[in-house]
Amino acid sequence: QLRSLNERKVLNVDTMNPNVKRIEYAVRGPIVQRAVQIEKELKEGVKKPFTEVIKANIGDAHAMGQKPITFFRQVIALCAYPDLLEDDKFPEDAKNRARRILQACGGGSLGAYSASSGIEVIRQDVAKYIEKRDSGIPSNPDDIYLSTGASDAIVTMLKLLTSGEGKTRTGVMISIPQYPLYSAALAELAAVQISYYLDEDKCWSLDVNELRRAVKAAREHCNPRALCIINPGNPTGQVQNRQCIEDVIRFAAEEHLFLMADEVYQDNVYMEGCQFHSFKKVLFEMGSEYSSVVELASFHSTSKCYMGECGFRGGYMEVINMDPDVKLQLTKLVSVQLCPSIPGQALLDLVVNPPQPDEPSYATFIKERTANLHILSEKAKMTEQVLNTVPGIHCNPVQGAMYTFPRLTLPEKAINAEQEQAPDMFYCMKLLEEMGICLVPGSGFGQRDGTYHFRMTILPATEKLKIVLEKIREFHKRFTEEFS
Amino acid sequence: QLRSLNERKVLNVDTMNPNVKRIEYAVRGPIVQRAVQIEKELKEGVKKPFTEVIKANIGDAHAMGQKPITFFRQVIALCAYPDLLEDDKFPEDAKNRARRILQACGGGSLGAYSASSGIEVIRQDVAKYIEKRDSGIPSNPDDIYLSTGASDAIVTMLKLLTSGEGKTRTGVMISIPQYPLYSAALAELAAVQISYYLDEDKCWSLDVNELRRAVKAAREHCNPRALCIINPGNPTGQVQNRQCIEDVIRFAAEEHLFLMADEVYQDNVYMEGCQFHSFKKVLFEMGSEYSSVVELASFHSTSKCYMGECGFRGGYMEVINMDPDVKLQLTKLVSVQLCPSIPGQALLDLVVNPPQPDEPSYATFIKERTANLHILSEKAKMTEQVLNTVPGIHCNPVQGAMYTFPRLTLPEKAINAEQEQAPDMFYCMKLLEEMGICLVPGSGFGQRDGTYHFRMTILPATEKLKIVLEKIREFHKRFTEEFS
Known part of the structure; x- marks a missing residue:
């Protein structure tokens, strides 16, 4: 009466919700999964042309080293464990909040x-x-x-x-x-x-x-x-x-x-x-x-x-x-x-409802907030400047948010290299394998037909962002030569 | 060119997702909304036959006074504000975790x-x-x-x-x-x-x-x-x-x-x-x-x-x-x-992954966990016992979880009193208005046709739970008399 092991499962790709199958979510797509795999391989001692994967695929500031705002975390700790309200180390405004x-x-x-x-x-x-x-x-x-x-x-x-x-x-x-x-x-x-x-x-x-x-x-x-x-x-x-x-x-x-x-x-x-x-x-x-x-x-x-x-x-x-x-x-x-x-x-x-000017945490809060925004602003400029020095990459100014979406000129041979893969996916996957840089291909966000892009966050710490940009420059040159 | 103020909105009850309209969620339904309103009225000084609303509508232990497990909250506070890892007041196992x-x-x-x-x-x-x-x-x-x-x-x-x-x-x-x-x-x-x-x-x-x-x-x-x-x-x-x-x-x-x-x-x-x-x-x-x-x-x-x-x-x-x-x-x-x-x-x-027997927080953890479960167990028994002493209420043993779903014998006149409202909604709404006790009618969970129930959590603190049960007894007697 029971079904045999060969019989199909109740829930399989043919019986499941077809709308779910149509979903695509590139920010956490195949390229990110491969990046996680490569990280594991590196840990296991597999030799690669790089020693770490730098992820610029997702707007995840803390993962890229940005520090939390002290006041915010003090208040959360106080809320989680209210015994700390008796602790002298916490400022009064954090306790009041x-x-x-x-x-x-x-x-x-x-x-x-x-x-x-x-x-x-x-x-x-x-x-x-x-x-x-x-x-x-x-x-x-x-x-x-x-x-x-x-x-x-x-x-x-x-x-x-x-x-x-x-x-x-x-x-x-x-x-x-x-x-x-x-x-x-x-x-x-x-x-x-x-x-x-x-x-x-x-x-x-x-x-x-x-x-x-x-x-x-x-x-x-x-x-x-x-x-x-x-x-x-x-x-x-x-x-x-x-x-x-x-x-x-x-x-x-x-x-x-x-x-x-x-x-x-x-x-x-x-x-x-x-x-x-x-x-x-x-x-x-x-x-x-x-x-x-x-x-x-x-x-x-x-x-x-x-x-x-x-x-x-x-x-x-x-x-x-x-x-x-x-x-x-x-x-x-x-x-x-x-x-x-x-x-x-x-x-x-x-x-x-952050600290107010008359509260003890105000100065530190403003200092931290200003510093975070200032660094982002510098990285936005640096990203645009460096990428625009690369022949074959065109990058609009990063006026705001946390991303750049530069346009890539790809050689015909590269565009036709893989039938199964979008050309910019092919590009980003190679960039990941050869350089250890994880970006998301433009095809995951949509773009005009015949144009190619990637999305990159400006979040890596300044020194790392420099490395990322340098590696992209080097890769793009090599890639263009390889497929010309 | 713009539409007049009388014209219908883009999103109205006729154009919105019909599946959403079909949703019912009694645990937070009309009776709970009325309970929140009554609480506001009490605060504003409106006179009621009670001084507080006791909510036994939702499995929300902390809201009913149960205290958090100390170890859990210590670790969360440490994670939220890692400067506390330097603090001697926290046990080593919490810090390690x-x-x-x-x-x-x-x-x-x-x-x-x-x-x-x-x-x-x-x-x-x-x-x-x-x-x-x-x-x-x-x-x-x-x-x-x-x-x-x-x-x-x-x-x-x-x-x-x-x-x-x-x-x-x-x-x-x-x-x-x-x-x-x-x-x-x-x-x-x-x-x-x-x-x-x-x-x-x-x-x-x-x-x-x-x-x-x-x-x-x-x-x-x-x-x-x-x-x-x-x-x-x-x-x-x-x-x-x-x-x-x-x-x-x-x-x-x-x-x-x-x-x-x-x-x-x-x-x-x-x-x-x-x-x-x-x-x-x-x-x-x-x-x-x-x-x-x-x-x-x-x-x-x-x-x-x-x-x-x-x-x-x-x-x-x-x-x-x-x-x-x-x-x-x-x-x-x-x-x-x-x-x-x-x-x-x-x-x-x-x-x-709670504290282990060889860790400093173990004894307190076990004490707190045991106490919480013991109190719940006592309240489960008390709920069954008291409700079963009320003529017209039949309550199965609360073997587990946090609820009882007793059956109510309602007089014919009460069943027919309101055409717009399920009889147990009518009952629970009256209980709320007259006694300040917030329960959820059985019709919100489904029940066999012609039977009537309410769901009540066993979570109020023991002394409050006694009051709740006493008030239900009194109300049920009065309700039965009123509609007989």
Whole structure:
């Protein structure tokens, strides 16, 4: 009666969820898996032309040596083990912050669940942070939903937006190049991806005419309902100017699209003349004709900026002009997973409510934050400069975020070398095998046909980043010669 | 060109994802929202027939006053703020554990991402824990996936299993009463819920004949592919005996079903003669005829047992006999959300690798763990005893887990009092308004037609639990009189 060993499993690649099969996520794809393997081989004593793998594939600042902000970690330690509140070694402001967070936790413990949208006091602090950031434009704590990193909230919003079948199926506009969380979530939800291209020749800027082209074409075969923007840009490192954001908002209003603004790099702006403008602020400054109509969700995270606390999985979203009945549905939906991690919520609270000028930890906090942002800024410049000295590599300025997405000129022979592999995957895999540098091929983010790129983070410590850039220069030269 | 204010929003209840609308999650449903409102009213000085709301709606031990395990929190504090490693106040074993965890973290920081399936050292520790628990039956770290609480992993498995349309759509068998995470996830995935009823008259035990009835009926309209078991039971508090587990495994093998064993209450067994048997262990003791064939995923969490660390959102699943190609897909799927919270992973590591007999923290750890479990055990007995003294309430023994699901005899007039509300919702809402006790109506978990229940946790502190039980007694008497 039992099935034989040869019989297929209940769950196999033919019976499993076909949407999951369609997902691609290059940031942790085959190249990263190979990098981990090579690291193991090195440990086992296998000889390689290098002694360590340098990973510049993922925006993981602490893994690349950036140190945590002292104040943040003091408060987390105090919250985790409140006996430390008796310890003289901790500054008073850290203790006050910890007491305030614990008071807002069930049973005064990080171990209790919170409300599904997050601890109320922290949602209030987030609202105050947004108000301050946006020059006093009001923010309502009831519009704030804390999340497990920004990814979680982004997927939740896309889930809410997805409905219909065939030609009425929800379409979502995402930039190309994009951060592959978006394409992965759309694949899983079987929503329609509507690609709009950023203009590489204009520093990866967004042109509303391209949005118009894309949405018009998409209306033939799906129901476009949302527009996703990443600003500052991932993987492309551009920072949108105010005019561009206004244009996008006007476009969303005209085309009846829900706006999703991924603003997790809001502190990561390096280039002189560039400035971060939140979609929320620009929307409200455009007057009530827009601010009372355009539906907007914007996302932030503890993982990027100057703190880089990816491992805590903290984040929030603010929803503007959301239908109250949909908000009830959203609250219900997030309640199924109970609540975001409480240590992550606590860390987010510190990000939105850091030490104030009259508090003892202020000076150290400012010093650490400034240093982290300054180093990132220097590395952004260095990356652009060095890569642009390599013949066959063209690199736009890294205006913000943590990445560069340079364009590669590849010889024809290299482009045709592997039928199974995208040419830039072939390039990056060779770079990994020969140099021990782990980057992600542009094909994992999307790019115009016939163009080739890689994404590289600017996060390795300055000395290591120099090595990375030098090795890329050397490799690119050799690669070009080998296939010419 | 812009739409008028009267025009409908892009995202409204008619355009939103219809699957999300179908979700119900009673544990955080209307009754809990009303409880939070009443708490606010009390704070504002509104007069009520009680001075505080006692919440027995959710398995949230710390919120109910249970204290964290000292060792766990010491290690978390050390990991969060490693300067404390120089502090004499911390025991050496806590420091060693913290150093070991930090060494396994990118850049030695809780702030780095881990591998998407979790930190390798921790997956190894989980595997060792399972081997020890299951009397030496081997566990492979490559079969372990760390998760954001057990809920996350359960949803991930259900997602993998869902495919097909119409009569070929995946059906998943879940117990009634059930924990509403299951019905919520199935609604969201548009998979088919196949209900099998637990036998209330036999202490909520599972009868394989009922499984046979349910799967046979379901094969008429869907494709049954998975069977979910919660043991010890939520909301019903039963503990399955070995024979029953064997029968279930045999049934799954015969019917070609993927087994999902939710074992988050594995330490919560109170009743003399009852014992926790893991599905994995029983499966392997049944011989290779079964152990080489039956596909199994089992789930565990940091949220329950003696530690009750819900807020850290730590958990894992072990997958047995999973198709290797599906495992690749699973790894890809979880990588989109990057990784589970690192503090949660660290806490899980302590749960699976607690202080050992030769370590300085052992005595305190054992004392705390024993005390927590002992108190739960006493409260389980007290709950059963007191409720069974109330005419019109029948309560099965709380053999394990953290809940009782007693049956209510309600007068006809009460059953017909509200057309819009399930009778037990009507009952629980009145109990909340009149007594300040927050329970969840049985209708939120499912029950046989014409029967009425509530779920109540045994978690309030002993003195409070006495008050809760006394108030329920008083209320039930009054309610019965009022509607007779």
